[in-house]
Amino acid sequence: MKSLPRRPDIDQLKRQAKELLAEYRRGNPEATERFRKSLPAVAGRDAQAIAQLRLRLHDAQSCIAREYGFASWVDLSSFVDATRLLASEPAVLEAVFARLVYAGDITGGTNRARPSAAARLLADNPSLIAQNPWLACAAGDAAVVRRQIDADPSWIDRPGGPLNLPPLVAATHSSLLRRVEYRDRLHETIDLLLEKGADPNQAVGSRWSPASLNAPSQDDKLSALYGAAGQNHDPDLTRILLAAGADPNDGESLYHSLEAPACTRLLLEAGAIVTGTNALFRALDLNDIDTFRLLLSHARGARELSEGRLLLWAIRRRRSPAHIEALLAAGVDPSVKTRDGVSAYTQALRYGLSDVADVLRNAGATEDVADEDLFVAACARGDADAARHIKARRPDLPLALNEAQLQLLPELAAAGCAEPVRVMIELGWPIAVRGGDWSASALNHAVFRGDGALARFLLEHGASWTEEHGFGDNACGTLSWASLNQPVEGGDWLACADALVNHGMPTAHRDPDDPASVIINGGRKQFSDEVTAFLLGEDAEPPR
Numbered sequence: 155m156k157s158l159p160r161r162p163d164i165d166q167l168k169r170q171a172k173e174l175l176a177e178y179r180r181g182n183p184e185a186t187e188r189f190r191k192s193l194p195a196v197a198g199r200d201a202q203a204i205a206q207l208r209l210r211l212h213d214a215q216s217c218i219a220r221e222y223g224f225a226s227w228v229d230l231s232s233f234v235d236a237t238r239l240l241a242s243e244p245a246v247l248e249a250v251f252a253r254l255v256y257a258g259d260i261t262g263g264t265n266r267a268r269p270s271a272a273a274r275l276l277a278d279n280p281s282l283i284a285q286n287p288w289l290a291c292a293a294g295d296a297a298v299v300r301r302q303i304d305a306d307p308s309w310i311d312r313p314g315g316p317l318n319l320p321p322l323v324a325a326t327h328s329s330l331l332r333r334v335e336y337r338d339r340l341h342e343t344i345d346l347l348l349e350k351g352a353d354p355n356q357a358v359g360s361r362w363s364p365a366s367l368n369a370p371s372q373d374d375k376l377s378a379l380y381g382a383a384g385q386n387h388d389p390d391l392t393r394i395l396l397a398a399g400a401d402p403n404d405g406e407s408l409y410h411s412l413e414a415p416a417c418t419r420l421l422l423e424a425g426a427i428v429t430g431t432n433a434l435f436r437a438l439d440l441n442d443i444d445t446f447r448l449l450l451s452h453a454r455g456a457r458e459l460s461e462g463r464l465l466l467w468a469i470r471r472r473r474s475p476a477h478i479e480a481l482l483a484a485g486v487d488p489s490v491k492t493r494d495g496v497s498a499y500t501q502a503l504r505y506g507l508s509d510v511a512d513v514l515r516n517a518g519a520t521e522d523v524a525d526e527d528l529f530v531a532a533c534a535r536g537d538a539d540a541a542r543h544i545k546a547r548r549p550d551l552p553l554a555l556n557e558a559q560l561q562l563l564p565e566l567a568a569a570g571c572a573e574p575v576r577v578m579i580e581l582g583w584p585i586a587v588r589g590g591d592w593s594a595s596a597l598n599h600a601v602f603r604g605d606g607a608l609a610r611f612l613l614e615h616g617a618s619w620t621e622e623h624g625f626g627d628n629a630c631g632t633l634s635w636a637s638l639n640q641p642v643e644g645g646d647w648l649a650c651a652d653a654l655v656n657h658g659m660p661t662a663h664r665d666p667d668d669p670a671s672v673i674i675n676g677g678r679k680q681f682s683d684e685v686t687a688f689l690l691g692e693d694a695e696p697p698r
Contacts, residue, residue, distance in 0.1 A: 229271045230271070384410025402425055422448065438464070466492060475513045601632045
């Protein structure tokens with residue numbers, strides 16, 4: 155592993171990535187070998203195969219980060235930002251460490267925890283925790299914690315440190331639990347706190363906006379158990395806290411545990427109540443039928459099963475027939491309707507889910523379907539021939555569709571259903587109609603997902619980069635946020651940028667007042683490094 159200088163320079167690291175990419179593009183075998191050794195996406199490939207991948211700047215940045223021992227470029231960048239404050243007062247450095255080791259609901263920001271950066275900062279500054287027992291909890295230094303308890307037994311439930319956390323919360327919410335070298339020592343520290351009498355139900359108010367670090371929420375509490383089960387997804391720690399008396403009905407743990415079914419099972423076995431937590435709805439955002447069935451088995455009599463919204467949500471989230479069958483077996487009424495009077499059966503057809511509609515029909519929920527919905531259903535299935543056949547007798551379609559039907563275009567774009575979207579557009583669907591969770595056009599949803607091919611198709615068929623969404627910005631703003639946050643694995647935001655610029659979106663120039671930003675269309679924006687380089691005309695390699 156390479157060693158960073160004491161004061162690393164992010165601009166120098168960016169140049170290293172650009173130089174590595176340039177050498178790779180020139181066919182330098184040493185550059186190809188560096189990618190093979192450090193980039194997981196190319197592991198096991200030979201030099202010729204790697205050369206054909208047309209790797210990009212983000213790949214080079216990831217390679218550089220891993221050569222220096224970081225899991226990602228973002229982790230490396232976060233660490234470099236922190237090192238600029240090494241000469242600052244200790245309290246400043248402590249606050250920086252805390253904002254790396256905890257997520258935004260604890261810090262009062264929108265950040266994800268950065269355990270790799272936090273671990274490196276701590277390794278370079280081991281004295282950071284020596285005089286701060288709350289940070290010792292975050293780092294799993296049981297010796298410091300023990301000395302503090304021996305000196306002041308009342309400290310064990312007292313909030314403090316840079317984020318005003320009680321000790322057990324400081325330990326269970328620490329993202330260092332996700333790192334192998336810290337996990338055992340954090341468990342030891344948590345065992346010590348519980349042994350010495352820490353309240354297993356320690357909690358703090360959420361600091362998510364509109365709350366803040368200085369004014370935490372009085373209603374939304376973040377418990378120590380939530381840190382274990384919902385944030386760090388640690389089943390062993392979840393079991394320890396439950397055995398110590400932690401309340402599984404803390405309003406957060408069950409919902410956030412669903413990405414770690416072992417934690418979910420432990421919470422349910424300890425008496426977690428499903429109703430009122432939105433856990434059933436959250437489970438339908440995922441695609442884990444076994445955990446969904448487990449929740450349903452603990453949800454008998456829950457009001458969610460009698461309201462009808464759960465079945466409609468399952469359809470909107472494009473869940474499987476097995477999910478629908480599980481809902482029906484749990485007592486959900488197959489004949490429920492939307493507020494607009496549309497049956498679940500028709501709604502399934504509208505979303506192109508013929509197999510789900512079959513399940514509902516077999517449960518007695520069938521009904522006559524109008525031409526409008528037959529047309530929508532054919533489009534949503536990507537069945538262009540069937541849709542054209544209906545349109546032949548109804549030439550007023552799709553313009554005669556109502557608002558809810560028209561909104562299926564952005565809904566399907568948001569779900570990544572590219573072929574149905576293409577069929578809809580080719581058959582005359584209004585291209586700028588807004589819908590989905592954030593009232594956005596199909597183009598905005600495609601850019602959000604990093605679907606460069608679909609974005610280009612929509613632009614070629616009349617979409618505009620100026621189309622606005624529910625957050626008050628347009629596709630340029632969507633590109634900004636999505637390229638930085640990468641909400642969909644494998645998204646290609648460089649290809650989206652190329653499509654947008656080729657269809658009228660202006661390029662950018664550097665912001666003289668903020669080196670991290672560019673000026674585009676008269677406004678200040680930030681993008682990922684590779685999208686920034688493209689918009690500035692600094693990367694001659696076209697997106698693949």
